[in-house]
Amino acid sequence: MMPNVSTKDRSAPIKPDDESRSKVFVFDEIAGASKPIIDLLNVVKKVSVSDSSVLITGESGTGKELIARAIHTNSFRSEGPIVIINCGAIPGELLESELFGHEKGAFTGAHRSRVGRFELADKGTVFLDEIGDMSPDLQVKLLRALQERCIERVGGTTSVDVDIRIISATNKDLSQSMEEGTFREDLFYRLNVIPLHIPPLRERVADIPLLLEHFQRRLGQRVYNYRPKTFSDEVLAIMSAYHWPGNIRELENLMERISVLVEEDLIDPSHLPDHMTNTSPSGELPMMAAVFKSGVGFNDAVESFQRSMILHALNETNWVKARAAEMLKMNRTTLVEKIKKLCIEQELEGPFL
Numbered sequence: 001m002m003p004n005v006s007t008k009d010r011s012a013p014i015k016p017d018d019e020s021r022s023k024v025f026v027f028d029e030i031a032g033a034s035k036p037i038i039d040l041l042n043v044v045k046k047v048s049v050s051d052s053s054v055l056i057t058g059e060s061g062t063g064k065e066l067i068a069r070a071i072h073t074n075s076f077r078s079e080g081p082i083v084i085i086n087c088g089a090i091p092g093e094l095l096e097s098e099l100f101g102h103e104k105g106a107f108t109g110a111h112r113s114r115v116g117r118f119e120l121a122d123k124g125t126v127f128l129d130e131i132g133d134m135s136p137d138l139q140v141k142l143l144r145a146l147q148e149r150c151i152e153r154v155g156g157t158t159s160v161d162v163d164i165r166i167i168s169a170t171n172k173d174l175s176q177s178m179e180e181g182t183f184r185e186d187l188f189y190r191l192n193v194i195p196l197h198i199p200p201l202r203e204r205v206a207d208i209p210l211l212l213e214h215f216q217r218r219l220g221q222r223v224y225n226y227r228p229k230t231f232s233d234e235v236l237a238i239m240s241a242y243h244w245p246g247n248i249r250e251l252e253n254l255m256e257r258i259s260v261l262v263e264e265d266l267i268d269p270s271h272l273p274d275h276m277t278n279t280s281p282s283g284e285l286p287m288m289a290a291v292f293k294s295g296v297g298f299n300d301a302v303e304s305f306q307r308s309m310i311l312h313a314l315n316e317t318n319w320v321k322a323r324a325a326e327m328l329k330m331n332r333t334t335l336v337e338k339i340k341k342l343c344i345e346q347e348l349e350g351p352f353l
Contacts, residue, residue, distance in 0.1 A: 029066050031214035032207035033311060035343055036199040040067075046260045047194050053146070055131075055191045056169040058198030058296030064169040065129060067198060072125040077165055080124030096138055099144070102154035110155070116316035117149050118162050125165045131191065132183060133171035151228035156226045166191065201244040201251060205304050208239050209312035211248065213256070215255040229258060231267045233309075238269060238306050242276050307342050310335070 027041060048071050056064045065084065072082040089334035090098055097107075101116030118126060128134075135141065143324055145151045146166060150159040168191045177183035201208075212231060220226045231239075244250055254273070263272045269277050311329065325335040338344075 014107045027070050030063070030070060032204060033210060033315075033344075034204040034206040034307065036204045037207060038345070040196065041070075041204075043196060044070055045069055045074070047196070049076070050146040050194070051075075051077075051165050051167070053191050054196055055174075055194070056167065056196045056198065058169075058171065059076050059173075059200050059247055060171050061247035062198040062200055063248055064171075064198060065127065067196065068125075068127045068129075068169065071167060072127075072165075074167070075125070077124050081224045082125045082127060083121035084127045084129060085117050086129045088133035095134070097154050098142065099138075099142070100153055102153045103156045105155065107154070109143045109315065113153070116151065116153065118145065118164060119160060122162050125167060128166065128168040128172060131168040132170040132174055132177055136182065136184065137245065139184045139187050143190060146187075146190050149264055170315045180340055196288065201247045202242075205240040206307040206311050208251070208308060209236065210315060211251055212255060213315070215252050216259075219256065219259050223259065227265060228260065229262070229267050230265060232269075234269050235267050235272065236308060236312065237305065238272060240305055257341075303342065306338065307344060310338060310342065310344060 027044075030037075030041065032038075043094060044067060054068075054071060058064055058068055068084075069082060076236050085095075085098060087095060097110075097116065098241075099116050099118055101114050101119060102110050104110060104113045145162075148159075149163065150161045152159055157267070174188055174192075177189060195233050209231075216228050220228065239251075246253070258267060260270060264271070274341055311326070312323070313324040313327045317327060321339075322332050325332040328335065
């Protein structure tokens, strides 16, 4: 629960209390149980109870906004708003006004004063998505706002105190941007107090069965008379070997496309897009072609496929190992040994992404 802070004193910072440090963590929209995602969420737990700035990196479609929302939801600022700003979607000349607001007459078309996103987020969280696309001039003003914890509206002369936490995200290499002179080094270190990197889907293919179940549950909530699909082992193998350039967003789109276009309940390779199932010129099987293209070694590919199959069986049987072993056609003791060897653990309850 957020401490009681008088709305008259906007400058009074809120601080974590004992209750916020011991609260139950919620990851409603996050699905997955692989080691990379479990490791990430364990860090998210620690980050959430602090008020430090966080920089989330990862490829497009990996779920950076979901992680930002999870940090906010589990923080002592959760009763305040989370305000999301896509720095790459707003033209540079308008972004300053979006962030800090403007006074009447500040520029052509400014017929009245307008509160900016930073003021709207007071006592809450600001999520600056695609921070690497911000212009160098605006980076200077953002740095001042973060250092001073106050802003000035465009065309204004009065400083406004704001109490916010900054979470930013990018799919760019900011180290390279700093070398090229397009991103300020001092701003980078101000934002990158706690770095979080979200692995691409190709590095957590063991989560694919869970993600498919997660997306089907969401489809069932919004599509009338939705019939759940079952995915053949061949399809899961192809998905595990595929490179997934669009990451989780691509998988979600594929799941929705299948739900619309495929009438059968069992999904086989013929229902997948051609670019996922076409053989290479050498006649390799699609999954083998994808493995060779990704540069994954033989042992890693086998281990990844084993993890995927075991996790799928465990989740299908509600983690009853005897039933999972029967489904996998192996002895229970063999399954237990593989679970230990592959470090498969049910550390967190519920779906994660």
